[in-house]
Amino acid sequence: MRYELQVNAQTQVVDVPPGTSLTSVLRDDLGLTATRLGCGHGSCGACYVLLDGAAVASCTMPVDEAVGHRIVTVEGLAQDGHLHPVQEAFLKEDAMQCGACTSGMLISAVALLDDNPHPEPEEIRDALSGHLCRCGVYGRIVKAVEEAAK
Amino acid sequence: MSRGAPRGWGERPPEHLEDRIVIRLDGEVIARSGKVEYGQGIRTGFRRIVAHELRLPEEAVRVELGETDVVPWDMGTFGSQSTATDGHTLRIAAAYAFQLLRERAARRLGAAVSDLVADQGSFRAPDGRTASYGELAAEAPLEGTLPASSDVTLAPGPDFAPDADRVEARALVLGEARYPHDVRLPDMLRGHVLPPPRTGAHLLSLDDAAAKAIPGVVAIVRQGDFVGVVAERREQALQAIQSLEATWSAPDGNPEPPLEAHLRSDPGVEAALAQGELRHAATYRTPHIAHASILPSAAVADVRRDGADLYVATQRPFGLRDEAAAILALDPKDVHVHPQHMSGMYGGGGWGSAAIDAVRLSQAAGRPVLVEWTRAEEFQRSAQRPWLEARIEGAIRSDGNIAAYRSEVRTNPHIYGSGRVPPEVAGMTSGRNAVPPYALGAMDVALTVEQAPIQTSAFRSLAAAPNVFASESFLDELAALKGEDPLALRLRHAADPRLRRVLEAVGDLAHWAERPKGDGHGFGLAATIYHGTYCAEVAEVFVSQSGKVRLGRVFAAVDAGRLVHPDGARSQIEGGIVQAMSWTLFEETKVSDGRITTRGWRDYPIATFQDAPEAIEVRFVGDEDTPSTGIGEPGSVPIAAAIANAVCAATGARVRELPLRPARIQKAMAKG
Numbered sequence: 073m074r075y076e077l078q079v080n081a082q083t084q085v086v087d088v089p090p091g092t093s094l095t096s097v098l099r100d101d102l103g104l105t106a107t108r109l110g111c112g113h114g115s116c117g118a119c120y121v122l123l124d125g126a127a128v129a130s131c132t133m134p135v136d137e138a139v140g141h142r143i144v145t146v147e148g149l150a151q152d153g154h155l156h157p158v159q160e161a162f163l164k165e166d167a168m169q170c171g172a173c174t175s176g177m178l179i180s181a182v183a184l185l186d187d188n189p190h191p192e193p194e195e196i197r198d199a200l201s202g203h204l205c206r207c208g209v210y211g212r213i214v215k216a217v218e219e220a221a222k
Numbered sequence: 223m224s225r226g227a228p229r230g231w232g233e234r235p236p237e238h239l240e241d242r243i244v245i246r247l248d249g250e251v252i253a254r255s256g257k258v259e260y261g262q263g264i265r266t267g268f269r270r271i272v273a274h275e276l277r278l279p280e281e282a283v284r285v286e287l288g289e290t291d292v293v294p295w296d297m298g299t300f301g302s303q304s305t306a307t308d309g310h311t312l313r314i315a316a317a318y319a320f321q322l323l324r325e326r327a328a329r330r331l332g333a334a335v336s337d338l339v340a341d342q343g344s345f346r347a348p349d350g351r352t353a354s355y356g357e358l359a360a361e362a363p364l365e366g367t368l369p370a371s372s373d374v375t376l377a378p379g380p381d382f383a384p385d386a387d388r389v390e391a392r393a394l395v396l397g398e399a400r401y402p403h404d405v406r407l408p409d410m411l412r413g414h415v416l417p418p419p420r421t422g423a424h425l426l427s428l429d430d431a432a433a434k435a436i437p438g439v440v441a442i443v444r445q446g447d448f449v450g451v452v453a454e455r456r457e458q459a460l461q462a463i464q465s466l467e468a469t470w471s472a473p474d475g476n477p478e479p480p481l482e483a484h485l486r487s488d489p490g491v492e493a494a495l496a497q498g499e500l501r502h503a504a505t506y507r508t509p510h511i512a513h514a515s516i517l518p519s520a521a522v523a524d525v526r527r528d529g530a531d532l533y534v535a536t537q538r539p540f541g542l543r544d545e546a547a548a549i550l551a552l553d554p555k556d557v558h559v560h561p562q563h564m565s566g567m568y569g570g571g572g573w574g575s576a577a578i579d580a581v582r583l584s585q586a587a588g589r590p591v592l593v594e595w596t597r598a599e600e601f602q603r604s605a606q607r608p609w610l611e612a613r614i615e616g617a618i619r620s621d622g623n624i625a626a627y628r629s630e631v632r633t634n635p636h637i638y639g640s641g642r643v644p645p646e647v648a649g650m651t652s653g654r655n656a657v658p659p660y661a662l663g664a665m666d667v668a669l670t671v672e673q674a675p676i677q678t679s680a681f682r683s684l685a686a687a688p689n690v691f692a693s694e695s696f697l698d699e700l701a702a703l704k705g706e707d708p709l710a711l712r713l714r715h716a717a718d719p720r721l722r723r724v725l726e727a728v729g730d731l732a733h734w735a736e737r738p739k740g741d742g743h744g745f746g747l748a749a750t751i752y753h754g755t756y757c758a759e760v761a762e763v764f765v766s767q768s769g770k771v772r773l774g775r776v777f778a779a780v781d782a783g784r785l786v787h788p789d790g791a792r793s794q795i796e797g798g799i800v801q802a803m804s805w806t807l808f809e810e811t812k813v814s815d816g817r818i819t820t821r822g823w824r825d826y827p828i829a830t831f832q833d834a835p836e837a838i839e840v841r842f843v844g845d846e847d848t849p850s851t852g853i854g855e856p857g858s859v860p861i862a863a864a865i866a867n868a869v870c871a872a873t874g875a876r877v878r879e880l881p882l883r884p885a886r887i888q889k890a891m892a893k894g
């Protein structure tokens with residue numbers, strides 16, 4: 073079935089079986105592999121994307137429900153060759169080790185700061201609580217989001 | 223040229239400059255290592271080491287890791303040893319290359335070696351003429367057996383800046399880093415495998431009619447006990463696997479006989495135990511836990527008649543190359559392993575089963591195949607950390623000194639697939655850190671390694687974390703017998719000055735002397751010497767009435783010798799602490815009737831943002847002229863005991879089994 077999607081400010085048309093997850097469409101049909109598949113059940117946060125500015129799990133979202141919404145993936149965060157302040161801050165704080173969780177973390181951090189430009193550390197932890205990091209970089213990620221808020 | 227055949231444990235191949243450092247005419251410097259990067263920062267560290275010796279900016283050096291066609295043979299990236307071993311080799315190689323280039327420059331420019339100045343990839347003579355590394359390297363091959371470290375002059379320093387961007391960091395934040403999951407080859411199919419329900423079960427029957435009918439399915443592959451599907455889309459392959467009806471035999475059960483080894487056997491232990499004023503015995507247990515990488519395993523194989531390319535995440539590129547070559551009946555040199563970016567493996571990335579799935583499916587399909595395991599498969603098909611049980615006995619003399627220490631450790635193989643290793647290897651792996659690093663009178667440490675019904679494997683620090691949980695908990699129990707301060711007891715029994723130094727430093731950092739005790743708030747201490755790295759940690763805990771533990775601050779004092787990449791080292795220690803506090807408080811793989819029943823994050827919770835320590839303070843106390851030792855694992859080793867000791871200080875509850883679940887703590891609190 074044909075679907076028309078708005079991804080990173082571009083119109084994309086895909087032809088996939090109904091019910092295909094948004095993660096699969098992004099990764100397998102559009103080649104946007106920054107969105108990662110960690111669990112497929114909404115419990116790790118690796119696959120988050122922005123949907124009309126809100127951070128959502130793309131692995132549990134059928135492509136049918138994404139139609140008509142603005143989708144932004146990590147590939148769409150940098151603008152005109154300039155990193156998003158959240159990306160800059162992650163670099164500055166070296167808030168990653170293996171990087172498997174990084175895309176999802178960046179997405180939720182961007183959504184948080186759009187909503188609440190000066191969050192308290194506790195609010196940052198809350199906003200990112202759907203994201204697991206097995207390398208244990210949590211402390212640096214909180215610092216990076218604080219840094220990005222400056 | 224990759225050199226040499228696999229070697230045995232502990233053997234080192236002779237090293238050659240041409241395998242390690244290549245300088246191109248345009249001045250590009252390539253440094254090569256068989257190690258792989260998985261977020262521990264070795265690419266950055268190696269680049270700094272080589273750039274420093276060659277007096278180059280870091281950007282001038284490109285590091286190639288694990289590409290089996292070009293890097294020298296390597297057994298695998300384990301044991302936090304990459305900087306210590308390969309980093310050292312690269313340092314010698316770079317220093318030797320520098321020496322050869324400088325001699326050539328002196329001849330070419332007609333100047334004395336001592337009058338040449340190296341700057342930005344060129345040598346400058348006093349008369350102002352220059353010769354670039356590229357042109358000097360082009361004069362004749364830069365090659366030869368590497369000299370001993372005493373025969374090369376190393377660059378003065380180190381003067382490493384504390385903060386260096388990791389080489390991969392930018393690609394990660396841009397989402398450009400390519401994991402095996404992200405490899406897309408022309409004509410590539412998606413594959414999935416139906417694993418046997420238990421290791422060693424044989425396929426009796428297979429009905430694939432429903433699976434074949436699923437749109438997009440290209441082939442059902444059956445070879446002996448191997449069953450898989452290739453399809454156009456991932457979902458289709460998965461759905462086909464779920465539609466297969468298979469029956470399996472019971473596993474052939476011939477467990478290896480247990481292996482026994484003695485790691486320490488001082489004379490007179492029995493007598494010393496009997497003569498002590500106070501005698502104490504306790505048994506500690508740690509369960510199976512999962513590596514639980516955030517991205518489940520994945521691999522791409524492109525198998526052709528005359529060769530194969532594998533795009534994988536593995537800690538053993540050469541081992542995987544040889545294994546794939548054997549399956550495909552190819553010469554190992556025709557199998558090309560391309561390590562991709564890796565989701566953290568934490569010691570579990572030795573065997574690349576997803577890569578083997580992909581190899582078989584690609585061979586059968588005649589097209590490239592990407593295999594991505596599901597989360598449930600990742601839990602159920604991965605080898606787990608062994609369980610471990612340590613029964614420890616000790617005695618204290620009337621002067622408060624420990625007279626004897628005896629421990630019997632039982633566990634499983636801590637390297638994949640092997641009960642068949644020599645006893646000294648079992649001692650280095652399953653017995654790792656079973657002998658405490660203190661002078662505890664007469665000591666006796668025995669090890670029994672038995673096969674578990676599920677597959678077990680290496681895990682960050684091997685048996686060190688479980689063993690140190692046991693021995694460092696026990697030391698606190700001994701201290702409590704005489705009412706002695708746990709830090710004072712350790713300092714009194716620590717003969718090694720570097721161990722004393724990290725203990726003192728962590729005491730200082732945590733304000734140990736003024737720490738609060740009781741009322742659900744407590745501090746606990748533990749220390750280790752792990753592969754030459756000294757690490758002492760203090761954990762602060764808050765324990766609720768219901769037995770729930772929250773971590774306050776964690777303090778670590780670490781001596782890892784010369785630090786090449788201090789902020790990377792700090793990040794590794796922090797990450798090790800967070801991961802190990804997660805093992806300690808939450809983790810246990812569920813095994814029933816010889817199979818793993820854990821399926822997802824809901825039945826395998828790990829530490830989240832809310833659970834992580836409030837703050838982590840790391841102090842490095844090593845000397846700059848002491849050789850570098852590993853930092854990937856030591857931070858994770860003492861934390862379980864530090865937390866258990868803190869829980870006891872906070873509540874009086876001594877819990878000797880992990881994880882420290884609220885129910886266990888509450889029960890121990892009730893006992894008082």
Ligand code: FES
Pocket residue numbers: 108109110111112113114115116117118119120129130131132
């Ligand atoms: S992959 Fe979507 S939440 Fe885990």
Ligand code: FES
Pocket residue numbers: 168169170171172173174204205206207208209261516566
């Ligand atoms: S950096 Fe590895 S999982 Fe977060």
